[in-house]
Amino acid sequence: MLKNQDVLRSNLKEYTLGIALVIIIILFQILTNGILLKPQNVTNLLLQNSYVLILAMGMLLCILSGGNIDLSVGSIVAFIGAVSATLIVNNNIGVIPGILIALSIGLVIGAWQGFWIAVVGIPSFIVTLAGMLTFRGLTLVILNGRTIGPFPVSYQVLSSGFIPDIVASSDIHILSIIIGIVISIIFIIKEVYDEKQKKLYGVHSKSNNTLILKLVAGVALINIFIYVLASYKGISVIMIILFVLYFTYSFITKKSVFGRHIYAMGGNVKAAKLSGIKTNKVLFFVYVNMALLSALAGIVIAGRLNAASPKAGVGFELDAIAACFIGGASTSGGIGTVMGVVVGALIMGVLNNGMSIMGVSVDWQQAIKGIVLLIAVAFDILSKKKSK
């Protein structure tokens, strides 16, 4: 039987991160005189940080598979932006075909890098370093060093569009509110079903009180968040994308066999191989996935800037890596969660946004982010030492 204490301890890392996020939010809410949590700013914050969240989910899988990182993502972001701009702006290819071609190119890049890493066996650091240089260079070649834009309005929907409302000219976005209620209902059903399943198998289950507490807290959080969004322009398209990605990757890491294989090879590659896991295959798909997400981020970023720029995506790989490590991923692999990474990315996002509102210069922001990364990882390592 599981003891509550152990469950608590195993989740402690995530809780402490969550608490850290809440403290940072409260801190900046005060420092910015309440601007941070204004509906418009919350929407902006998510838009601004969407690329980090998208990339970090892919990066998490790389890191989980054994401390591998992908340095090429920033360059791929720029390259895909450039490709889609050339196709859509210069060659008048439709927006949807353009996006699909761009995503497929992302897959091809992933297969290319995956081939060198998983089949040939060159360290991922080197392959992706090469990719970083190659794709940045190719971006400059395609763009001829210039910026291409603007995109058609429909291209920008992905990055800055909102879902339409069913009732026109209302102060509050009704459809968003309805979606919020639907999500709450799904949440309740899922939790209750889960508890039933646990009882069926005779597995430890929550007491009714904790379950009700969890349901009330969850429903309240969902609806407050949606209400805040609804009082501005409602749920944005990018939020839906992030939401879908979050569930997909949570599912992959927690419930899929593929996810289990990633964790196992990151934890002990020899044991994984001897357990029948085709580690090269896993590694290959991890890098294909990373490049695909980079391509998606490339489209989102190009849409947000409304242009393909040769300088797009510089340093994005580092933001994604930082989000993973702040989020509790282990540098040697095998440990880390999607939830942790999301919280890690949000901590960085809130820091960025809060400091920008306060008028802190970009130079200082960079320095402060660096120190936060160091403290987060140091905290992680020290707490592990203690538990030993």
Place this chain on the structure above:
Amino acid sequence: MTKKILEMKNIIKEFPGVRALDNVNFNVNEHEIHALVGENGAGKSTLMGVLSGVHKYDSYSGDIIYDGEICKFKTTKDSEKKGIAIIHQELALVPYLSIAENVFLGNECKTTGIINWHDTHRRTTEVLNKVGLNIDTKTLVKDIGVGKQQLVEIAKALSKEVKLLILDEPTAALNDEEAEKLLDLLLNLKKEGVTSIIITHKLNEVMKVADEVTIIRDGATIETLVKSKDIISEDRIVKGMVGRELVDRYPKREKTIGDLVFEVKNWTVHHPLDTSRIVLDNINLKVQKGEIVGIAGLMGAGRTELAKSIFGKCYGSKITGELIKEGKRLEINNVSQAIKQGFAYITEDRKDEGLVLIHDIMTNLTLSNLERISKMNVIDKHLEVHECEQMLKKFNIKATTIMQKTGKLSGGNQQKVAIGKWLFTNPDILLMDEPTRGIDVGAKYEIYTIINELANQGKYIIIISSEINELLGICDRIYVLNEGRIVGEVEGIEATQEGIMKKIIRNNKEADLC
């Protein structure tokens, strides 16, 4: 009157779940060679770890009195300063550095912070001469054999003006000639005033060099024999090591041996890198249903290589031969095919190759057969928890929950998880490589019981072990493997430890004559 250089008094050392040392008293006289003998897991290495500072002074209780004063070592550095050097079973040399660099690693000869290479090489040559090595000090360590590496280790200890030299199974990886040389060296060093503690399994070595012998068993000192006073005989030592429990150290089993067979035919395997070298030469094995078959052999005989090459060709290149299970020839080229065909391989080193130590018991147990708890590649968490909790009970794994990290379990419990993980795949053929290495007697008994049960269920079981006693205790038939070839086959009843060793030795002699 001889002076005591070392006294260890009432040493108690506990690891999570096991009391490794239970009131051990251990005394060593100056200028003598003291042999420390005991079975695997008796606590010899732990005791030496306590002495050399591998285990910090506050992690055990009891006193260490060395050279007349109570010592509290925090790290091995502290004990080195006092002239205690330990040479481990796994050598601690850096393969891509030269002999000289290795000898003075961490203790470089330097003038104002800059390494003096002339002095380094001169002094290395000196210490190499002492150990009887005549070799260029610039040779890389990877280019010399294990025997010479052992000598370099000793030279390294001598360079630090060692007074008490501890050798943990120094001859395990050496051939007879090299072992002989090493023992002579120890006798020479004794004349020069170096005291040695030698941990060994080879009783003939004890007879040859030791002035005193201390026997420990299950973490406690049994007795200390003195050469001048007591009659040191192998029988007496073995009796002390094994104790009277020998009779029921292995659970009894009703044998019901079927006739269906698993067969390895003309199995030849080449080295994975050096493909011209034959590692296993035309191996033929047969296992009957419900039979427990052992493979005996010295380190480096090719035992693990055999198991790994059978298990999805994990080891080796240019593998030829056939695997036949119940009349059908198997086509197996990778691990997942091997698992599908009903093979399971319990690794020699559970920490390095068997378990994911940073993950919990549950994910380790289900790793090799996630299909059992998933539908369409989606894991049913609840089913997983349910199955694992049952396994925990069934194998009596001592853990608070299935969510406990395997790295925090004791050796015996880790091994049970490693075995459980493979039973989860419901295998027909179990290759068990050192299934009881480094675990205590109680846990061993439990594991033997599990093995017996499996045999009764009609599984094919092949056990590899370096403890011949263990094979004698649980196997129905034992194959003797030496230098990549099967050199003998003995039935369990007629087998003796001596018989098996003789087969190995005779074979070595024949090989030498050729």
